[in-house]
Amino acid sequence: MTDPDDSALRSVTLPAAWDDEAAQALAQITLNGGPVRLAAEAARWVDTIDACPPLPGTPANTPSPGRSLSYLLLMQQMAPNTALWQCQPDQTPGFTIRLSSFVQETGFAAEHFVACLRLACDALRRLHAVTRIERTGELPLFDLPAQPEDEAAGLILLSDLDACLAALGLDYDSDDARNAACAMAALATTVARAGTKLSPPSIPESPLPGLRTIASSVCATEEGRHFCPIETGFSSPAPTEGLLGVETCGLAPAFSPLREDGHLRASTLARLACRGLTPESALALALAGETPLPPVRPQAQAAMHAAVKNVVDFLPAVPEPDLADLQAKLARGVRRPLPMRQTGFTQRAAVGGHSLFMRTSEFEDGTLGEISLTPPRESPMARGLMDCLGHAVSIGLQYGAPLEAFVERFAYTRFGPAGTVEGDPSTAYATSMLDYAFRTLSEAYLGEHMPDAPRVEPSSEDPAPMLPFGRGSGESPEWKDRGRRLKLVS
Template structure:
């Protein structure tokens, strides 16, 4: 692949990534040394094929496919092929293809995801570089559309295609990491200046995507932080007049693996609610906002200890306000998340399922109950509440594994629809069935009457803050008061009556 040559001289590193928590198998992933481990995990989610992964090799597949497409009519003769520029933008984590283009699914809508925070430099937002990136992405999508148009319609060449190809959408152009971009510019997400700058950037992207088409251009508002966007958009659109190009749809991305590959702090137009990363360090957007206020992390900590607020918190309503403000600047926006409801039963009645975040926290517990190994994994919502549970008896029969897996999925669906964890704990704690016995691998429990007993008592302590003591142990010689068979209840000398005897 010729596009692999574009990565020559880039320092890479290789790490092992676990793709399935139920399996100890790992996968080798090679990516730039400056990228974090989460990007490697995202690459394994995007690329479903087995075997070792190299970012340069996987990127070369779609880059070479675009390079093989001939230029559009009216393109200057000295225009270079887009392959090298696309590879550089991916390396700088400013642009990446969506999954349809990454996996080369010609029957799905291809597109690019653009990380807005990647275009903020020391002197502010770089609109010229941003416009050049958008023009390159639009030209690449239109080249691909002209070449694979018949395949994308799902029709054979024997059938008639639409009369005017310029009315078909050639692809998607999605923006992401808006809040981190505003933070790097010194703007608050929940402010008029922040919303105005976001609308100006979104309208500029839509103007570039519609240049040379019959669609109207959105108005770009005046913005103090971005004073020259109107003139820049007019200049870029003037070069495309009269070409009758296919339109490119614009919008903001929804949470997905491509955003994780780009290293965004908040997908699409969503705000960054937490100033901390998952590892407890300050986010880059937090450091940028502190720097624009003339604060260092140490001085911000001192203010926080003194009872002052160094950074204003983002209101939950700010997301909806930004969503409404950008409605007419792009073609579509992702749906707003369902607001939290105080009454969980009302949430159940409405049938609203709360989605889990793409990057999930939780804990993993490996233990043994009565000598039988058990693997338990939890996933949490953004607020730290339990959202998913997986209970796998690793060395049991396929039927036992399947039943426990189905039970974990059923409980997870109930939690995501708002069912209280207390109800599941009350129902499954202290259940008695084999295997049962001594608990190994968890100092918080010594004995469990079943695997479910151990699992849900552990969840009670971890997420409800309620420690539940061990169930009383049953001696092997003691009588089980429950009948072995649903018949033979006659009274006798024995408290259980007569027993069934096998006679050879």
């Protein structure tokens, strides 16, 4: 493989089923700069966990968790975080679990999910018992102020939620999807808190049957134990996501149906299959102007965040509304088609005596989707530039760019031709053709009337710049020589 930021080649050995993103993540996690082998790098943290003694009360014949953790990593179901991978005792260790890997033909494999969670909790608690003093920075010369069972032993993070919901036949922005996500997160927290002083969260009703029964059996099995709690949540962007091959990090939705290479995502194929559609039939619907899959609202992630926030210990920050809206609308490969029969208006006006034709086309909901700006009597270069600008703005609008951004950029721009506007009673003066066009669009599609800019009369132009002449009798020879080299032009 080749690091794009480094000209040096670096070989990475990993399973053939893993992709290039996993190789990049493995090279990023690994500290040494030489060749990287997954087996050798994983053996470090596996051996560290296996060297930890079992917890009190563990049956004598219980195998060490290292071998099982290795299998889960090879299947890309669970992977350690960077602190655990690099064996950093002063950092909080943890595991990230890919939810989509637990979906089978019969539905969500809750028993297998719980078994992986309990394995991760056991490994983190063993490690915590050995490295607790190094993590807290406390010296063993004094009594520790807190009991071990009061401290969190590590983290368990959930990821790839959207692909999991898609495999279950659920749309991300739906009540059933939010209930299912809340139930899975509550089950993870129940396993992490079993045998501790913390009470488990309640598991809501969801399309996933049997989760309440499984949670009750977990609590009954661990009753009477004195474990350290494990914190739960949803992951943030990290190299571990690349190792697991997740589609979307944590609880974030997939705004685009396409991957970076232009192919359909696995979640997109799953949602199409649930609707009885093939990629070919979905393409036919898209060409006919119909939407095969409902688009994800920018507010969908915030709604999912609010649904699961009470059943986990922490969550990544919710994106700002403007950033979420921009990410949703400018998703790669998602272009909103105009209807075959379009509505809009055509405006003929003159700015400073120069004619301008403006035509608009609208989407089904009445929002602006296309504009055309034609100055018929201008030079070929001016007509070509205005035509190209109209095409560029139209493409941006069809990909979801907000009209407000174009209005803010082009309204009140000053260049010729400019002057009195004829043919439009709502505007009397414009500083340029673009100023008139985009202020007209603001009034028509944003409902905001923008007043005319102050007129610039010839007598009110800026005075001529001050030149360094006549600086008095005390001026230096340097200024005299500089003045001789200046020339006034009209």
